[in-house]
Amino acid sequence: MKSKAIFFDRDGVINERILEGYVRSWDEFHFLPDVGETLKEIKDRGYIAIIITNQRGVGLGLMTEIDLADIHKKMQSQLQEKYGVQFDDIISCTDTGNESGRRKPSPAMLLEAQTKYDIDMGLSWMIGDTASDIQAGKNAGTKTAFLLNEHDSPPPDATISIASLKEIIVYL
Numbered sequence: 194m195k196s197k198a199i200f201f202d203r204d205g206v207i208n209e210r211i212l213e214g215y216v217r218s219w220d221e222f223h224f225l226p227d228v229g230e231t232l233k234e235i236k237d238r239g240y241i242a243i244i245i246t247n248q249r250g251v252g253l254g255l256m257t258e259i260d261l262a263d264i265h266k267k268m269q270s271q272l273q274e275k276y277g278v279q280f281d282d283i284i285s286c287t288d289t290g291n292e293s294g295r296r297k298p299s300p301a302m303l304l305e306a307q308t309k310y311d312i313d314m315g316l317s318w319m320i321g322d323t324a325s326d327i328q329a330g331k332n333a334g335t336k337t338a339f340l341l342n343e344h345d346s347p348p349p350d351a352t353i354s355i356a357s358l359k360e361i362i363v364y365l
């Protein structure tokens with residue numbers, strides 16, 4: 194049987210987004226509300242949980258791959274410690290531009306995950322806080338959830354808009 198997944202954007206969904214900047218170290222990583230509880234619930238419901246994130250700060254030389262890996266390692270261990278769950282995978286694109294075709298809104302990272310975990314995209318969701326995330330999900334054939342925020346308007350073509358991350362549970 195194919196699996197089903199929830200793909201999460203990172204900045205602005207899992208942790209506070211730094212406008213016009215990058216989360217370069219664990220000190221700058223601040224969880225948003227409901228992440229651990231929501232992750233636990235979706236895992237209990239049999240979904241694979243995968244972060245799909247553009248991290249251009251690495252490509253720009255503002256931080257290193259090691260910095261990025263360190264942030265993700267600490268994020269995972271804190272989730273494990275407090276909630277007993279982790280993301281199943283974290284797929285990042287550190288390109289500065291779209292030349293390689295991997296950066297969202299390209300569906301490339303979602304399709305990499307689809308192949309790796311044999312995911313039925315029609316049963317899966319992409320959750321994001323920008324139009325680019327929603328477009329990536331649409332391009333990959335997932336349902337899409339836009340997390341309402343003060344910086345970006347809801348794209349008209351998202352499947353749903355949600356005011357908080359945990360609201361996704363209602364739609365699963």
Ligand SMILES: [Mg+2]
Nearest residue numbers: 202204205322
């Ligand atoms: Mg974001």
